[in-house]
Amino acid sequence: MILDELVLHNVGVFRGRHQFTLTPPNPRQPIVVIGALNGGGKTTVLDSLHLALFGSLARTAGRRGSSYQAYLRRLIHHGVPDSEGAAIELAFHVYQEGERRNYRVTRSWASSGSNVRERLDVLVDGRLDRALTDRWAEQVEAFVPRGVAELFFFDGEKIETLAELDNARDMLKTAIGALLGLDLVDRLATDLAVIERNKRTKLAPPAAHKQLEEANQRVRDARTVATTAKQEAARSRTIAERAEHKLRQLEDQLRLEGSDLLDRQRTLEDEQRRLAKALQASDTRLLDLANGAAPLQLVHKQLADVLDVAERELAADEQGQVAEVLARRDEDIIGHLRARRVKKQTVDDLEAFLAQERQERLALAGIEPVIELSAEDTSRLRSLLDHDLDLLAEQVVAAIEERDSLTRQLDDVVHTLAAVPDSRAVEKLAAQREEALSTWTAARSASVQADGQVADADVRVIDAQREMERLLRSATEEVAENDDAQRIIQHSERVRDTLAKLRVEATRRNLHRIETLVIEALQRLLRKERLVTELRINPESFTLELRGRTGNVILPQQLSAGERQLLAVSLLWGLAQASGRPLPVVIDTPLGRLDGVHRSHLMSRYFPQASHQVILLSTDQEIDREAWNELNPHVGHAYRLDFDADAGHTTAEPGYFWPEPTR
Structure with missing residues (x-):
């Protein structure tokens, strides 16, 4: 089933004729978004869909227990005469026996005195079908059974109600009964109870x-x-x-x-003092580093050159001292050889060789002193260049980064304090x-x-x-046991007992598939995907039991408000899938009190996949600019309902509150 068009004429806050095209342009854009501020007419749109289909049997938020005629009279826009009345048209198409059939349901009404006259026309492929019109209350069940309609057409209030899991039991019982056809069993049991009561009354003396x-x-x-x-x-x-x-x-x-800043003012002031003190300590540390050897990092290359010269000067001094020692040694050797009367030529050659060696050493020592550092000072300079300056550089960088961080934190606190009202x-x-x-x-x-x-x-x-x-x-x-009425009563009691057992057993046999669909939907929506791994529905009491990955029972109060709302959405989604009916999903104010991540999961994982057609009725706070940008690729149509307080009516315009992002 695809909803093609909704037309509202003088309905609720809508004055005149307003037309909404609902047919998705393609399967990738199944969503229709209708945005309005509170009181702008969102709920009127949802109620109108119910009313067009089900008439007096519609479960609408605006009726609130009043009579159908009183409800219709209230729905006529207050700015037009009751005699002019109001009308709703809903066009949709379905495929029957392989062929597309187009339906248009027109429901109009007007008030005259104390009476409200309602007219219903059902057109099939553009032609009025009087027989179908007359039996529409029965025929609509073939398209949208009332028992499952609330799984597809619902509002945020229903989600919040189901989020309180104790309230979910009645919905589960009704929905599962409708899905399995057990509502007929319940009606039969009720009818049998009425028969028994009537028979017993007749039998009474x-x-x-x-x-x-x-x-x-x-x-x-x-x-x-x-x-x-x-x-x-x-x-x-x-x-x-x-x-x-x-x-x-x-x-x-x-x-x-x-106001939250006002509540935090004293804490912010304490934080400001702490950061200011820490910043002062950081400045002192940087000054201590600057008063030490850290600035020498700026002349690292020049110090390396000084070290090189100093080391060469030390080496030259060592060579000069060695040459003096060698001269005395050589003189002793030559004197000793001459005293031993060694051959003169040999002694002369050795003397020349030793002299040459001393001359080479003296040449190496012939450097004019410039630096004149001692060996101890040269060693200290080598240690400074090889290790100390690098360590100091790391300490300076760390101190500067710490100071920058403290400065940013202090600026943030100061700016926040400036915003305190x-x-x-x-x-x-x-x-x-x-x-x-x-x-x-x-x-x-x-x-x-x-x-x-x-x-x-x-x-x-x-x-x-x-x-x-x-x-x-x-x-x-006192009635005889063979009396016909008594036998009817006894048989009826046995049948009702059998029906009760049938209901429980039929529910038990079909629950596994429903539980699987619900838990799959929940795991797709939850931020903590493995938080709930198992879900069980009691076939008699319809209470829910949740279990975690370790098999532990998860109590409802252990779930956050957002997680409970996602569980409610999962129940509706899983039951809708279990119905096997290709129906549109219509949701009024869908996001409730969900946080950012859970909202994002609904935007990306639920709305585009909830059905082949999804109609969302939302405020600008629920689907805000960020959410709109995320949802927009899946949107086929968008409308904005603008309520004019002076004129007292709403107009519908194409487009949402925010411009479409570039796709």
């Missing part, structure tokens, strides 16, 4: 009728109380959600005003935030109390029903 009627009235009263309690709980939740939304807005505004500038916002926190706390408490009253009312309904059943059984015990 006349004397018990009054008692039964009183018990039945108690059941009706208990149900009325339960309904009222549920309505009050829904109202309390709405108040709490609005209070929480206002609290978030004020907290965001306080952050923008720099005057406490008086945020006092009003802080007071509003405290008031909003108090309001939210009270609303949350009232909501919890209302939920408790709902639970108590449900218990009273169950108790009243049990008392009714007990009275019915007691009243019919």
